Amino acid sequence: MDSDVPVILTSIGDSPSNKESLSKALGSAQYVDDLPFHDLAYAALLLSPHARARVVNIDAREALQMEGVLAVVHCFNTPARRYNSAIRFYSDDSPCDMPKTERIFDTEVRFVGDRVAAVAALTEEIARKAAQLISVEYEVLAPVITLEEAVAKNAPLATDFGVDGTNICGGAVAYGNDTEESVLRQVRTQEIVHESHFHAARVHHGYIEPVTHVAAYDDEGVLTVWTPSQSVFSFRDVLSYVFDLPQSQVHVVKTIPGGAFGGKLEVMHEPVVAALAMQLHRPVKLRLNRKETFAASRSRHEALLTISSGFRVNGILVSQHVKSLLNTGAYAGSGPNTVGAQSGKTFVQYRAESLFYHGCPIYTNSPIAGAMRGYGCPQIMVAREVHMDQVAHRLGLDPVELRMANLLEPHEKNVLGKDMHVFLAKECLVKGTEMFGWEQKRRAAEADRSGSRRIGVGMACAVHGSGWYGVYQDMTVVTMLMNNDGSVQVLAGIHDLGTGARTILMQITAQALGLPLQMVALHDADTRCSPVDLGAQASRSTYIGGSCVLKAAKDIRRQLHEVAAVLLEVPQEELSLLSGCVVHQDSGRSIPFGRLVDAAQKGVGGSQRQIATVQSFASEMAVYSSSAVFVQVCVDTDNGEVEVRQVLSVHHSGTPINPALCEAQVHGGIHMGLGYALSEQMETDPNSGALKNPSFRSYRMFRSNRMPRIEVYFIKTPEESGPYGAKGLGEIATDGVAPAVVNAVSHALGNLMIDRIPLTPKTVLRMIGKIT
């Protein structure tokens, strides 16, 4: 907590509306597809119909002869450098963490939907027609479509990227506080040994804005790409590497994302539009349709988890082993990092004598997986929280009681010896139990199991970090400049995805400088004018970005005090900030910021200068947000349908800077978690590898008339190291939802063992033996 800030809390804890929300609601905000360009050409992709094939020859003559066609690009006429689409630092080239597997176009296609070629034409219609006229000679290869096939003994290879003749991407992530063998032995020798398997289906982000990019290449040799990126500097680095251009000649503009959720964190087809724009010297736009967006973007890793635990009969966890296989699809992307992020969650929720995690990303000939809200966490949370309920049932303990006995305490050292800081998981659980009326609802549901419609009540706990630190280095940078009238311009590397990150960082700036919110302007990521940042990921924008703007604002404050001290002829220590002025408390004299800026420009207190600062902030602390989610469902045992009736989500994310925006984040997280639990899955044909449901009709996200009653509560205790006490929220908003739903369904069905999501009506009927 920052103690020496102005005492009037005008901004922190208020809930101003999200910046840009009026222009968005009025339709005047421009997304990438809305930007006007002169002489725009339209691109279309030719996607692979094969799950695996070698591209022997491409004949584009017929396409090129079509009227209005401008260019065709493919693997035989574009740069062949391999890149990793998920890099964060430019130097990320470890073959374990960041295997370079992708090319603009490759001579081998590795999933149905992989890029084969692209056409640019005068209209989208012509481009799409021409793409179908490209004649491709394939040598079809045997694919490895499913995760089960890919991890079988002596499995055939899906790609030539795997390590040691396997389908493992990068290598296994395996560590704990003891050897794997010792941990497994300790698990096996406990009074209660429980093992469970869980399968979580591949799901899509379901952002409503389809994948869209624009590229232009000007006469000065500058490549500009407009894309709703979550990490513009990574995109710049990939593009400069692929095309061998200096980074100074690549400009990536983050357009307003129409939903992202991790799905726009990794480079997708930007290199394709760039290649076309560079060839044509005119702007080129590619907008995928929805079917293509499902097939040729990113998705959440399908997961197979096995959890083995040794408990004492009193419910104390002694030892646990987590084994995880994540289907990364045909290319590496962030596969190894998703496993890495998932591994961390093994150690930061429950206390135990020994814990071990063993996980691998696995290549298959299926659509690419990548970052998605939670980044490995929803998979381990659903598997482990369902496992916990099974253990509670075996021991005859209440699920809440079992968790209370094992959750880590604030400032407790976890099994890896790390301080948990202000980790209030138990407080969330206690509050939620009381608010939800947990015991009464459980008893009421259990009292009536007669009809075909069964009520179930379940809960789950979740944990998530704030930033990369602990797994990876994390830093961001902010430039802060005082305008002549005392208002302030902030150039921040952070990426607002519509979550309100900009608004929140503006509130922090306003608070630190004692300014009204409208005196602060904040521009987010743009490689040409904002300083560097690692992207909107890892629930880091508020904790890391907020810490950085606070640091910059403090430096601005110091500079303002310096000038004011000279003008007022008083020591700096006697000065404070209030409502856009530096105030000398004792004498009651004050000077508006604008006059101090002017004085500095005229050389008062030093050389002539602007009041400005560039500050870097590096995180050196892993802090954890927590949630406890409570759910009531009604399961219809006749048709297998699950109706979610009520959700309560209790959170600790430190002190909310903007409570209304925080609550709105949780609403969206719940929506995503409900779909994960009950209705969403990217169904792949196990033989052809083609997606069976690439539309919003057949890929079932919850609609407004299926949503339950939702309640959200925040425990507002500050995180000690957070900016005004805040820490991350974006991902934990969804992490604990699916397991709470699964546990509620299990409860409704008499504590039925559940080993998979989504629980579609068919799956439910199968589980209860109504169909085979």
Added chain:
Amino acid sequence: MEQTQLVRFVLNGTKRELTVVRSWTLLHVLREVYHLTGTKYGCGTNDCGSCKVLIDGKATNSCSFPMHKLEGKHVLTIEGVRDNPKYRLVPEAFVRCHAVQCGFCTPGMVIAALGLLLENPHPTEHDVAEALSGNLCRCTGYVNILKAVLDAAGRMEEYTHGQ
């Protein structure tokens, strides 16, 4: 050569005549001919509602509405909502109720809400949830959107009585 046809219609209060190709959708014309980009392309398959406009007062997906069937009809897009002081209460309620995040679905949601409120000025929460069930949103869980529509209903009522 594709068949063309002259279509006369009213767009945001202005009379228009346009020669259209038979395959053109209303969405295509709004975005590419009139540059009214507030109406979004989300799916093109009639499933997400981001492209909703009012046609003769009824919320309709413009991505699946053939241009040649627009003869004589009145179209209101989000840009028309913006310029109408009563209708504008709906997007303003979305802002006030924190119902806008990424915002991509918002214009379509506003149109769907307006379509409902013009037909039923006093909807229940259930009515709103049903009326918006053709519009997908991935950010908000619809919670604040439902609040916003009920809030807008109240304000439109006040506005009407204040006239």
